[in-house]
Amino acid sequence: MNFDHSEERQMLADMLRRYLKEQYAFETRNAIAASPTGFSREQWQQFAELGVIGALFSEADGGYGGEGFDITLIFELLGHALVVEPFLSTLISGSAIAQAGTPSQRKLIAEMIAGHKIVAFAHEEPESRFELSYVETVAQMLDNGRWRLDGVKAVVRDAEAADYFLISARSSGGVEQEQGISLFLVPANSAGISLRGYQTIDGGRAAELNLNGVLLDDSTLLGPAGKGYATLEQAVGRGVLALCAESVGAMDEAKEATLEYLRIRQQFGVPIGSFQALQHRMADVLMEIEQARSAVINAAAALQQSGRVREQALSAAKYTVGHIGILVSEESIQLHGGIGMTWELPLAHLAKRLVTIDHQLGDEDYHLERYVALGREVMS
Secondary structure, three states, X not given: OXXXXXXXXXXXXXXXXXXXXXXXXXXXXXXXXXXXXXXXHHHHHHHHHHOOOHHHOOHHHOOOOOOHHHHHHHHHHHHHXXXXXXXXXXXXXXXXXXXXXXXXXXXXXXXXXXXXXOEEEEOOOOOOOOOOOOOOOEEEEOOOOOEEEEEEEEEEEOHHHOOEEEEEEEOOOOOOOOOOEEEEEEEOOOOOEEEEEEEOOOOOEEEEEEEEEEEEOHHHEEOOOOEOHHHHHHHHHHHHHHHHHHHHHHHHHHHHHHHHHHHHOEEOOEEHHHOHHHHHHHHHHHHHHHHHHHHHHHHHHHOOOOHHHHHHHHHHHHHHHHHHHHHHHHHHHHHHHHHHXXXXXXXXXXXXXXXXXXXXXXXXXXXXHHHHHHHHHHHO
């Protein structure tokens, strides 16, 4: 199989790389991340005008990409620059709308691609522990045909800036059952929704989302009632792939910064990069990053395959980038010495982002167990 990028993808990569270098420098990124909104609407609009958001969606949905390798190409470059704009929320929510939305709901994708609307993904809960099927939030059908939502959603990225929320709620079944999960596309200004926002350790903002008697029309239901799990699995799978690619980009950036430091830092009158022990450690880092890259390529190639094959490849990639990301962070900081953890260098921020990625949409322990469980299903 040929894994080389097409000419169109390569042109997009060159354009995005150039834009990030010229308009999204490390100092600019830090100022954006620390701002009250946690991201820049001006930058978000620029990304939209460059076509970067559109590359995450298929032509049928108004974009011009949407395949696994489109996602990995974009998110790897975003990882290099530690971009904090709401790409992940847009990808997951937009993918769910594209798969299960009505024609009216799918019109929202065009506004997302244009950078005019933001849809935050509100699925995880305080007790869910990464289990996709764990949903305590209740969706009750009332006598008048409306829905009532009650519950709590945890660590909802980009919640304060959202125009809509994609909310999962249980309309039937037990708390951990796949059947009975319904999805709702809810305006952010709906009565009964309250937020507690905060800055995240890796940059940007998130919020706890409280749903207290949120009344919704049936038109907000995304897909059939009680049948939302398959949509969740597909959309979150694309998000997992995006995070894996972003992690590889951040690892590459940490590696390059460390190599540069080893070239210029001198001890005993010579660059410390000439010491064989440090060369061996960097060689190990380089090999581990290439292993992570291979796992991400495999997951991207499997994204369009059948459910179990796809999910195993995604869990394998998420586990791989999880433990390798920690290794790269530790080695890069140790090879820098104390300066590696200073606020002024990108390395500390890269390390925080790599650790956070490991805990988004399932950490390495969760995905290792999931990979093994999926393998057992195949054998049985």
